[in-house]
Amino acid sequence: ETGVTQTPRHLVMGMTNKKSLKCEQHLGHNAMYWYKQSAKKPLELMFVYSLEERVENNSVPSRFSPECPNSSHLFLHLHTLQPEDSALYLCASSQDIGQATGELFFGEGSRLTVL
Amino acid sequence: LAKTTQPISMDSYEGQEVNITCSHNNIATNDYITWYQQFPSQGPRFIIQGYKTKVTNEVASLFIPADRKSSTLSLPRVSLSDTAVYYCLVGVTGFQKLVFGTGTRLLVSP
Numbered sequence: 001e002t003g004v005t006q007t008p009r010h011l012v013m014g015m016t017n018k019k020s021l022k023c024e025q026h027l028g029h030n031a032m033y034w035y036k037q038s039a040k041k042p043l044e045l046m047f048v049y050s051l052e053e054r055v056e057n058n059s060v061p062s063r064f065s066p067e068c069p070n071s072s073h074l075f076l077h078l079h080t081l082q083p084e085d086s087a088l089y090l091c092a093s094s095q096d097i098g099q100a101t102g103e104l105f106f107g108e109g110s111r112l113t114v115l
Numbered sequence: 116l117a118k119t120t121q122p123i124s125m126d127s128y129e130g131q132e133v134n135i136t137c138s139h140n141n142i143a144t145n146d147y148i149t150w151y152q153q154f155p156s157q158g159p160r161f162i163i164q165g166y167k168t169k170v171t172n173e174v175a176s177l178f179i180p181a182d183r184k185s186s187t188l189s190l191p192r193v194s195l196s197d198t199a200v201y202y203c204l205v206g207v208t209g210f211q212k213l214v215f216g217t218g219t220r221l222l223v224s225p
Contacts, residue, residue: 002158035215042214042216042217042218043159043215045213088156090159091158097207098207099207100145100146100147101147101164103149103161104151104159104161105161106157106160107158108156108157108158109156109157109158111156
């Protein structure tokens with residue numbers, strides 16, 4: 001139990017569906033992240049939020065839309081995805097950004113399959 | 116960008132000590148070195164972090180030479196449950212330069 005909870009753990013969707021991934025952290029952290037991990041590829045940083053403000057957007061297609069309503073919750077809205085978007089989507093949090101000694105706390109991930 | 120290089124895979128047997136070395140030639144003065152462990156279909160978990168010399172906790176040791184251009188994660192007496200991917204990272208939280216590389220896939224056999 002890392003203090004970061006992701007739902008759903010598994011999601012299967014068609015290319016025309018709209019779905020959302022949810023992340024909640026119970027650690028009192030100020031920063032939250034979305035990472036994508038495709039098969040046999042390194043983790044890719046998608047989005048970074050600090051105090052509910054987006055501070056990093058790593059050239060992610062617009063079919064992925066993040067939302068951070070407060071410092072404890074982070075969503076990833078999915079729309080018109082492609083099969084190559086099938087991956088493990090990981091949410092993480094840290095106390096703050098820009099910390100040299102910071103630790104990332106990851107959730108268990110949401111396994112997404114796009115048909 | 117503090118890129119890291121690690122062996123792609125390593126094999127070991129139960130009870131042995133495993134040392135995984137990571138090179139990070141362009142590490143910045145302010146960068147710490149952090150190691151994470153990841154099991155299949157789970158998020159990475161923090162193992163250990165250090166700046167220089169040696170750091171030890173209940174699960175691992177981290178050796179960092181004076182020039183800090185490399186680091187070695189040491190796992191004493193591994194068990195089957197230590198089979199995982201191990202990532203070495205350098206940098207600060209929150210930005211793209213904190214890069215997860217391909218990691219080292221450790222397989223521990225009976």
